[in-house]
Amino acid sequence: xxxxxxxxxxxxxxxxxxxxxxxxxxxxxxxxxxxxxxxxxxxxxxxxxxxxxxxxxxxxxxxxxxxxxxxxxxxxxxxxxxxxxxxxxxxxxxxxxxxxxxxxxxxxxxxxxxxxxxxxxxxxxxxxxxxxxxxxxx
Numbered sequence: 001x002x003x004x005x006x007x008x009x010x011x012x013x014x015x016x017x018x019x020x021x022x023x024x025x026x027x028x029x030x031x032x033x034x035x036x037x038x039x040x041x042x043x044x045x046x047x048x049x050x051x052x053x054x055x056x057x058x059x060x061x062x063x064x065x066x067x068x069x070x071x072x073x074x075x076x077x078x079x080x081x082x083x084x085x086x087x088x089x090x091x092x093x094x095x096x097x098x099x100x101x102x103x104x105x106x107x108x109x110x111x112x113x114x115x116x117x118x119x120x121x122x123x124x125x126x127x128x129x130x131x132x133x134x135x136x137x138x
Contacts, residue, residue, distance in 0.1 A: 005135045012065030016131040019098075020059035020067050025091035028052040028072070028109070030102055030122070035085035039099045043087075050077045050122040054088075062131070069127035077116040084114070100129065 007015075033046035052074050059067040083102040086109055089095055100108030110125040 003135065007065075007133045009064050009133075012131045012133050013062040016062035016065050016067050016129070019129070019131065020057065020062065022090055022097055023054055023058040023088060024056040026054040026058055026097065027089045027091070027093040028054065028086050028127075029089065030083050030086045030109075030116070032079075032081040032084055035099055035101070039087060039096045047079050047081050049079050049081050049083055049116040051075050052086075052122065052124055059129075065131040065133055067129045067131075069124075072124050072127065074122040074124055076119050077122055078118065079116070080118050081116055082114050083111065083116055098129065 028051065029048055030050045030052065031043070031046040031048055036043070052072050054072055055070045057070060059069055085099055086102055087099050088097045090097060102109045102111060102114060104110060104112065104114060108129060109127045112123055112125060116122065
């Protein structure tokens with residue numbers, strides 16, 4: 001029989017809130033290029049465009065497994081390029097937590113423009129992360 005896991009809101013909220021606590025004061029690095037296969041995969045050829053610091057707490061309480069970031073502090077872009085993805089690190093800036101997409105709509109991290117220019121302030125419109133409620137095995 002195929003697997004068909006279905007999580008309750010209590011379960012996904014608990015998982016999401018535990019993950020959120022790891023991100024308190026975290027550092028988000030925004031890159032050009034292809035997103036690696038996993039957040040454990042080393043960077044290879046991507047350009048670091050900008051850094052963003054998450055607040056403490058980093059996220060409000062999860063709702064149906066969805067985390068929405070609290071205040072984030074952007075910086076000036078470090079390089080010119082088109083933002084494609086980010087990697088979120090713990091507050092130490094080196095322990096990877098997760099990767100996600102960057103875009104102007106329908107992305108994990110939404111920004112007003114994905115074209116970053118050196119020295120121009122990076123503004124993050126919103127940042128969400130969803131802990132999945134359903135998994136199936138084909």
